[in-house]
Amino acid sequence: MKKIEIKISGNPISAYPGETIVHALWAAGMAESVQTGCAGGVCGACTVTLRYADGRPGGTELACMKPVEEGMEIFPCPVEPDKPVEPVANANGLTLQSIFPTVNRCTKCGSCTTACPMSIPVMDSVMRMQEGCFDKVTEDFTTCIHCGLCRFVCEDKVKPHSMGLWIRRSLGKSQAELKIDVKNSERVEKEWQYLLVEGKQERIQRAKNFRESGGLPE
Numbered sequence: 001m002k003k004i005e006i007k008i009s010g011n012p013i014s015a016y017p018g019e020t021i022v023h024a025l026w027a028a029g030m031a032e033s034v035q036t037g038c039a040g041g042v043c044g045a046c047t048v049t050l051r052y053a054d055g056r057p058g059g060t061e062l063a064c065m066k067p068v069e070e071g072m073e074i075f076p077c078p079v080e081p082d083k084p085v086e087p088v089a090n091a092n093g094l095t096l097q098s099i100f101p102t103v104n105r106c107t108k109c110g111s112c113t114t115a116c117p118m119s120i121p122v123m124d125s126v127m128r129m130q131e132g133c134f135d136k137v138t139e140d141f142t143t144c145i146h147c148g149l150c151r152f153v154c155e156d157k158v159k160p161h162s163m164g165l166w167i168r169r170s171l172g173k174s175q176a177e178l179k180i181d182v183k184n185s186e187r188v189e190k191e192w193q194y195l196l197v198e199g200k201q202e203r204i205q206r207a208k209n210f211r212e213s214g215g216l217p218e
């Protein structure tokens with residue numbers, strides 16, 4: 001197969017069309033150019049920004065999922081983890097605002113939604129955070145892989161990802177009935193089998209059902 005040329009931080013390398021950026025870098029002996037973890041779109045480690053040769057708008061991507069194209073320019077974009085914030089039981093919108101005062105700085109620019117590789121409606125979720133609609137926020141962030149790109153691109157330092165994570169942890173802390181009863185391991189085993197079904201859409205749907213009902217379907 002004919003190879004194409006791409007650039008990583010300005011350095012040209014050749015790659016096979018359709019292979020992922022990470023595979024192209026591995027084959028070129030440049031594995032360390034971009035951070036990697038799972039190599040399967042789950043851990044959020046391999047964040048990059050891109051430019052296309054044909055002038056299409058570039059943007060943020062996961063290098064382990066993005067296929068290379070002729071003339072593509074890749075710039076590693078490691079996102080520093082944010083300091084974790086302790087969850088608070090029975091938190092509401094006011095609690096959130098006191099811990100993350102930046103929540104009200106959102107200018108609705110939409111950059112966070114555009115940057116999210118998991119197609120999460122991040123900006124809409126920030127609006128829901130402002131309104132204290134935490135149940136919906138936890139649902140929005142179900143598929144978040146914690147890459148931090150939404151936080152990275154936010155000029156106003158709103159920290160959507162950090163708030164989403166904090167809300168999910170705070171709701172978990174509030175719901176005593178969701179605490180895992182380690183003595184009842186048979187039930188826990190059944191719940192995991194139900195939740196870890198093959199197929200992404202079905203998995204997400206089951207996670208939503210489980211969260212809403214607090215257990216397995218009747």
Ligand code: SF4
Pocket residue numbers: 105106107108109110111112113122123126150153154155156157158159160
């Ligand atoms: S990037 Fe920041 S300011 Fe823009 S919509 Fe997202 S949270 Fe709001």
Ligand code: SF4
Pocket residue numbers: 044115116117118119120122143144145146147148149150151161
């Ligand atoms: S919500 Fe933010 S941290 Fe989560 S996957 Fe999307 S961009 Fe990454």
Ligand code: FES
Pocket residue numbers: 035036037038039040041042043044045046062063064065
């Ligand atoms: S290496 Fe884990 S998401 Fe890319």
